[in-house]
Amino acid sequence: MHIVVCIKQVPDSAQIRVHPVTNTIMRQGVPAIVNPYDLFALEEALRLKDKYGARVTVLCMGPPQAEAALRKAISFGADDAILVTDRAFAGSDTLATSFALASAIRKIQEDMPVDIVFAGKQTIDGDTAQVGPGIAKRMDLQLLTYVAKIADLDLNKREIVIHRRAEGGVQVLKTKLPCLITMLEGSNEMRFATMANMFRAARYPLKQWDKDAAGIEDVTKIGLKGSPTIVSKVFAPQPKSQRAEIIDCESREPKDLSVTLLAKMFTRYPNLAEEIGKNAA
Amino acid sequence: MSETTEQKKPAGRRKFELDPRLEKYKGVWVFVEHERGAAHSVSWELMGEGRKLADKLGVPLAGVVMGAPGLQTRRFCQEAFHYGADLCYLMEDPLLSDYRNQPFTKGLTDLVNTYQPEILLLGATTLGRDLAGSVATTLQTGLTADCTELNIDMENRSLAATRPTFGGSLLCTIVTLNYRPQMATVRPRVMSMPKKDETRNGTITEHPLGMIETDIVTKVLEYIPDNLAGKPQLPFADIIVSGGRGMKRPDNFQLIWDLAKVLxxxxxxxxPVVQAGWVELDRQVGQSGKTVRPKLYIAAGISGAIQHRVGMEGSDVIIAINTDENAPIFDFATYGIVGNAMTILPALTEAFRQQLATRKVAV
Structure with a gap:
């Protein structure tokens, strides 16, 4: 079995700050990490490898420094890693990204057919959840999103049974390989890297593919040209027209303060007292 | 939407002329999502937004209903009219009784190619995101996920879709210029529910799916409904008391529970509080959690970072308690108390308790 896991290197969004005066992103010192959602996909792929035997290839599109994300994946136990990197990809939106990744996966297939493609549920920087479905449609793979559990895999019949998170419940779906699975967060827990795999990751001769190596001929499908969406404006959230009415705290006991607040609030929003009363009852 | 927004230069107000082939794309569509016999409220929230967009453009608003044949789908069409649709496209087929990507993608793609809307909106639910991503790729058009605001740029009559970016620290407005339809998803509860007008009516246009079961690779073996008993239901709560990192220690969170109990x-x-394990994931409010619209939201020890703000600013009344008078939460809260949540929460709990007790006596 051959499994491809798509991962992305993202800035650790928890550490992004906006400059208070210029409203620009302060990038300096923000560490790059493997998109946390992708780790659930990678771990699930490694579990299938442990159980059924598989070659796990990790694929990443990004700038040259994204190689760190791929080495991390090797240290967890992935077999191969390919970085698709080219200036021509700059400005790609999800449609252009899925085109580039699908081309790269087709190239990977030339070596060994792919049975399952894994992706994270979404990224923490783009948050779109669109690249996984995009790859599936472009490659005509059965799409399985928000997968919480792989219940069964029959490699002879080439059938897979999974639990998919749906609105208000779980769908148990059976489909045929090849398929694309996006894993739900919390569905598993990433293993620790072994010492042997860490050494391997450090020495691993990473493959770097430019657009030609990834089999992309039509440059109108990638980068800004291949992206229907255009960012027309980036801006900091505006404060509401009025600031909060600050209940004066100077020289006041918390009790007095609270009573004053409630009195003010119920005068201005008479229905709210009613609502709270109903709710508490 | 761009996965690599950071690499793009804002396009600004560029002059632009729509490809004549795309000019016949007219009208605003809302995909009406339903599961287990009930329409998802996000569909009606979107219908309210879609109405505003359609009115600005001077075009009709349509609902798209796909499902198994029966009274139910007709009922969803009627509801769509009550919430603002002028017409409905109805696709009925037994193959559409459960959501599956393949038939729904084919069905919706066929409808778009046949009736050519300029804007297509879907809820950013597990179903909506699965379907929207597939349809946008099949149609080779632009899709903007998780929008918090939808508007029309009147200069070129295009959809201006605003969403948080850079992990929520900034907002960006995204347009899809020379592609149709312009697609966007919006999360549940981000938009307010429109008023229902039961006197409204509209026309239904039926369209066949044109598939047989053997065309569809994926089979639904079972549907296991969630056991909702005891699970928090934040999106539809009328009152929410929330705590942030300013609560300092997990045991201080008891003060939040105490106030919540009284109310x-x-x-x-x-x-951060959820990640630290103080409360369960279902209680996370914000960009990567739930979006809520309660009548009263009490935020204790919450600074009001945009990631949190986008999930709760639709609340009617917001009371914020924070030690830092410059905390961003005071920029959009209704009432602010600059002080220590650990001393103010118990006092507030007591004040509410007394208020409720007097109210009971009065009644």
Whole structure:
């Protein structure tokens, strides 16, 4: 079995700050990490490898420094890693990204057919959840999103049974390989890297593919040209027209303060007292 | 939407002429999502937004209903009219009884190619995101996920879709210029529910799916409904008391629970608090958690970072308690108390308790 896991290197969004005066992103010192959602996909792929035997290839599109994300994946136990990197990809939106990744996966297939493609549920920087479905449609793979559990895999019949998170419940779906699975967060827990795999990751001769190596001929499908969406404006959230009415705290006991607040609030929003009363009852 | 926004230069107000082939794409569509016999409220929230967009453009608003044949789908069409649709496209087929990507993608793609809307909106649910991503790729058009605001740029009559970016620290407005339809998803509860007008009516256009079961690779073996008993239901709560990192220690969170108990409220939290394991994931409010629209939201020890703000600013009344008078939460809260949540929460709990007790006596 051959499994491809798509991962992305993202800035650790928890550490992004906006400059208070210029409203620009302060990038300096923000560490790059493997998109946390992708780790659930990678771990699930490694579990299938442990159980059924598989070659796990990790694929990443990004700038040259994204190689760190791929080495991390090797240290967890992935077999191969390919970085698709080219200036021509700059400005790609999800449609252009899925085109580039699908081309790269087709190239990977030339070596060994792919049975399952894994992706994270979404990224923490783009948050779109669109690249996984995009790859599936472009490659005509059965799409399985928000997968919480792989219940069964029959490699002879080439059938897979999974639990998919749906609105208000779980769908148990059976489909045929090849398929694309996006894993739900919390569905598993990433293993620790072994010492042997860490050494391997450090020495691993990473493959770097430019657009030609990834089999992309039509440059109108990638980068800004291949992206229907255009960012027309980036801006900091505006404060509401009025600031909060600050209940004066100077020289006041918390009790007095609270009573004053409630009195003010119920005068201005008479229905709210009613609502709270109903709710508490 | 761009996965690599950072690499793009804002296009600004560029002059632009729509490809004549795309000019015949007219009208605003809302995909009406339903599961287990009930329409998802996000569909009606979107219908309210879609109405505003359609009115600005001077075009009709349509609902798209896909499902198994029966009274139910007709009922969803009627509801769509009540919430603002002028017409409905109805696709009925037994193959559409459960959501599956393949038939729904084919069906919706066929409808778009046949009736050519300029804007297509879907809820950012597990179903909506699965379907929207597939349809946009099949149609080779632009899709903007998780929008918090939808508008029309009147200069070129294009959809201006605003969403948080850079992990929520900034907002960006995204347009899809020379592609149709312009697609966007919006999360549940981000938009307010429109008023229902039961006197409204509209026309239904039926369209066949044109598939047989053997065309569809994926089979639904079972559907296991969630056991909702005891699970927090934040999106529809009327009152929410939330705590952030400013609560300092997990045991201080008891003060949040105490106030919530008096008010019969749900307990919410910010992402750091959930990640620290103080409360369960279902209680996270914000960009990567739930979006809520309660009548009263009490935020204790929450600074009001945009990631949290986008999930709760639709609340009617917001009371914020924070030690830092410059905390961003005071920029959009209704009432602010600059002070220590650990001393103010118990006093507030007591004040509410007394208020409720007097009210009972009065009644």
């Amino acid at each position: 019969g409220a749900e307990v919410g939290a910010t992402r």
